[in-house]
Amino acid sequence: MHRTIVDADKQKLNLNLRELFNYRDLFLILAYRDLKVRYAQTFLGFFWAFLQPAATLLIFTVVFGRAIQVDTDGVPYPLFAITGMTAWTYFAFVLNQSGNSVIGAQEMVKKIYFPRLVIPLSKAVVGFVDFAIAFLILGVMMLFYCFSPSGNILYLPLFILLTIISALAVGIWLSALTIRYRDFQHVVPFLVQFGLYATPTAYPAETIINSLPDWAVAIYYLNPMAGVVEGFRWSVLGGAPPSDFAYISFVLIGILFMSGLYYFRKVERVMADIV
Amino acid sequence: MSDIAVRVENLGKCYQIGHAKSGDFRESFDSWINKLRGINNGQTGESKEFWALKDIDFEIKKGEAVGIIGSNGAGKSTLLKILSRITEPTKGRFEINGRVSSLLEVGTGFHPELSGRENIYLNGTILGMKRREIKAKFDEIVAFSGVEKFIDIPVKHYSSGMKVRLAFAVAAHLEPEILIIDEVLAVGDAEFQKKSLGKMEEVTGKGRTVLFVSHNMGAVRDLCSKGVFLSKGTISQQGEMSKVLSDYVNSEAKINKEGGVVVNVSPLDKEGKWLKGTFLKVEVEWARNLFQEGINFDFSMRTVDRVKLFAFSSEKRPDFKDLHKRSKITLLIENIGYVNNELFIDVGFKYVNKDSYEALILNEQLITPSKEKIESFLRRDILVVPGFQYIIE
Numbered sequence: 001m002h003r004t005i006v007d008a009d010k011q012k013l014n015l016n017l018r019e020l021f022n023y024r025d026l027f028l029i030l031a032y033r034d035l036k037v038r039y040a041q042t043f044l045g046f047f048w049a050f051l052q053p054a055a056t057l058l059i060f061t062v063v064f065g066r067a068i069q070v071d072t073d074g075v076p077y078p079l080f081a082i083t084g085m086t087a088w089t090y091f092a093f094v095l096n097q098s099g100n101s102v103i104g105a106q107e108m109v110k111k112i113y114f115p116r117l118v119i120p121l122s123k124a125v126v127g128f129v130d131f132a133i134a135f136l137i138l139g140v141m142m143l144f145y146c147f148s149p150s151g152n153i154l155y156l157p158l159f160i161l162l163t164i165i166s167a168l169a170v171g172i173w174l175s176a177l178t179i180r181y182r183d184f185q186h187v188v189p190f191l192v193q194f195g196l197y198a199t200p201t202a203y204p205a206e207t208i209i210n211s212l213p214d215w216a217v218a219i220y221y222l223n224p225m226a227g228v229v230e231g232f233r234w235s236v237l238g239g240a241p242p243s244d245f246a247y248i249s250f251v252l253i254g255i256l257f258m259s260g261l262y263y264f265r266k267v268e269r270v271m272a273d274i275v
Numbered sequence: 276m277s278d279i280a281v282r283v284e285n286l287g288k289c290y291q292i293g294h295a296k297s298g299d300f301r302e303s304f305d306s307w308i309n310k311l312r313g314i315n316n317g318q319t320g321e322s323k324e325f326w327a328l329k330d331i332d333f334e335i336k337k338g339e340a341v342g343i344i345g346s347n348g349a350g351k352s353t354l355l356k357i358l359s360r361i362t363e364p365t366k367g368r369f370e371i372n373g374r375v376s377s378l379l380e381v382g383t384g385f386h387p388e389l390s391g392r393e394n395i396y397l398n399g400t401i402l403g404m405k406r407r408e409i410k411a412k413f414d415e416i417v418a419f420s421g422v423e424k425f426i427d428i429p430v431k432h433y434s435s436g437m438k439v440r441l442a443f444a445v446a447a448h449l450e451p452e453i454l455i456i457d458e459v460l461a462v463g464d465a466e467f468q469k470k471s472l473g474k475m476e477e478v479t480g481k482g483r484t485v486l487f488v489s490h491n492m493g494a495v496r497d498l499c500s501k502g503v504f505l506s507k508g509t510i511s512q513q514g515e516m517s518k519v520l521s522d523y524v525n526s527e528a529k530i531n532k533e534g535g536v537v538v539n540v541s542p543l544d545k546e547g548k549w550l551k552g553t554f555l556k557v558e559v560e561w562a563r564n565l566f567q568e569g570i571n572f573d574f575s576m577r578t579v580d581r582v583k584l585f586a587f588s589s590e591k592r593p594d595f596k597d598l599h600k601r602s603k604i605t606l607l608i609e610n611i612g613y614v615n616n617e618l619f620i621d622v623g624f625k626y627v628n629k630d631s632y633e634a635l636i637l638n639e640q641l642i643t644p645s646k647e648k649i650e651s652f653l654r655r656d657i658l659v660v661p662g663f664q665y666i667i668e
Contacts, residue, residue, distance in 0.1 A: 007368035029400045033386055040388040111380045112401060113360040272362040
């Protein structure tokens with residue numbers, strides 16, 4: 001027998017991940033809805049999903065590859081850039097989408113119960129499509145430059161997972177914060193723009209490590225994606241392994257993720273009242 | 276195993292009005308600072324407590340259908356929201372034994388760009404159905420909604436009626452052990468409403484536990500055996516539906532709506548019934564000088580299904596010429612065989628050349644004629660004029 005007990009005096013902060021799992025149908029269908037709706041009534045349709053990363057890659061190649069001539073340790077620049085972009089694009093997408101996600105779903109939130117975490121989680125699922133497309137472009141580039149990956153590729157799943165977790169960690173934090181303080185609606189676009197420069201997507205991490213004092217580098221690696229993108233690139237393209245600084249990012253991701261889940265749960269309680 | 280489906284103990288919900296809790300970063304920050312500095316004056320902003328619900332206690336046995344009634348703002352929706360777990364109580368506890376579906380709105384999550392088919396899946400999942408459950412009932416849902424032909428086109432091309440029908444069709448096929456429903460029957464055209472009510476009766480008849488909020492007193496009485504009457508956030512009466520309903524009617528009999536018009540209805544029969552051949556007294560009072568010259572008085576009486584039984588307008592009646600100088604109209608209406616368990620009256624004041632009413636009391640009055648079986652005069656196509664008198668004071 002299914003039993004629900006709610007007691008105002010005995011409220012525990014419980015992640016209740018099993019319940020979340022029971023609602024997997026819901027977040028899959030919400031993700032499906034977002035995907036289906038995303039390119040509805042557009043002329044180019046799904047082609048947009050390719051066009052955006054391709055255009056960014058082109059600009060990166062012209063500016064950083066040709067004009068500034070970033071040192072990529074022998075790797076063709078477009079290949080170098082797309083590797084970083086693959087991880088970063090997913091992260092940026094989830095951030096953009098999840099920040100406003102609960103507010104966007106407020107009609108639902110006010111009318112029906114479900115674990116609210118489903119909302120930002122479904123955004124992370126939607127992002128998989130862009131992630132896959134970026135990987136496709138990456139694959140094509142590798143074929144084009146006849147670049148064969150090193151044995152490090154075995155670590156790729158780990159870094160994919162880290163990308164997803166860090167995107168979720170920040171995404172969950174932002175969606176909960178945005179409900180409480182609408183200020184974060186304005187913070188998110190800024191954060192994404194800022195993050196692109198503060199992440200070694202267009203340039204190698206060594207540039208930062210070699211040119212800044214240690215304390216500044218440590219601050220740089222407080223960006224969770226700094227370490228992830230570095231590791232991601234290392235697992236695909238080989239070269240120097242991630243610096244010790246990268247562990248700052250990795251630890252931070254863990255902390256952000258767990259605290260994000262708890263903070264979200266805390267806000268969840270009053271969500272329908274304040275959204 | 277207990278036979279209690281829902282147990283609510285000492286439940287309360289308090290809202291902070293004008294408090295910084297929702298969204299003002301600066302005020303939140305100020306209160307942190309104050310906390311840090313050890314200032315605890317408890318006056319961040321103009322915080323004011325408002326108890327939307329207080330000391331709510333009741334139990335619902337398995338298979339019972341309970342209607343929750345009360346005027347606007349009595350806390351009905353808040354109660355359903357708490358029981359649906361959309362929001363948390365501030366005080367007290369509740370316990371629900373069984374799988375719950377709550378229907379506070381039809382068509383939650385509907386997306387205009389998706390097809391009818393996709394929206395059935397989407398909405399069904401949101402309401403807590405599993406994918407295979409929806410798949411199994413899909414044809415039934417489509418048939419019930421009556422939009423078969425358009426099932427694969429985007430819902431944005433549907434008429435609003437079609438949308439509502441589709442949404443309700445999904446909701447009607449939920450099969451939880453406990454069903455929580457807010458005013459959702461007030462959608463669609465009359466025919467569809469009837470169909471929905473039929474479906475609801477089927478659901479309540481199946482021994483399912485139902486919690487039902489509606490302003491449609493007929494629906495509440497037909498569907499529910501027990502009732503809870505909420506007033507200003509507390510339970511003012513609970514128990515057998517008929518008793519709760521009559522309490523509710525009595526408390527609502529005198530309403531002072533916008534415009535300062537008061538309507539009071541009382542049967543003249545000694546036993547307080549409005550039997551065939553007896554008169555019902557309807558007193559309409561308002562403050563003298565409330566209206567200007569040229570005001571007219573309209574009155575109509577109808578059944579739950581909006582069949583008009585009797586209507587009266589003071590327009591062009593010479594004895595109502597100086598109505599604006601008066602302050603009371605008393606109508607005496609004979610029961611010529613109305614057996615409908617409830618009749619509604621509408622009272623309105625309108626200037627001759629204006630379209631909108633200055634004061635309007637709609638729907639609110641509920642008259643209970645005799646329940647004893649007498650021959651019905653109710654005919655749908657003609658207006659039956661009863662014995663009727665009026666007094667202007």
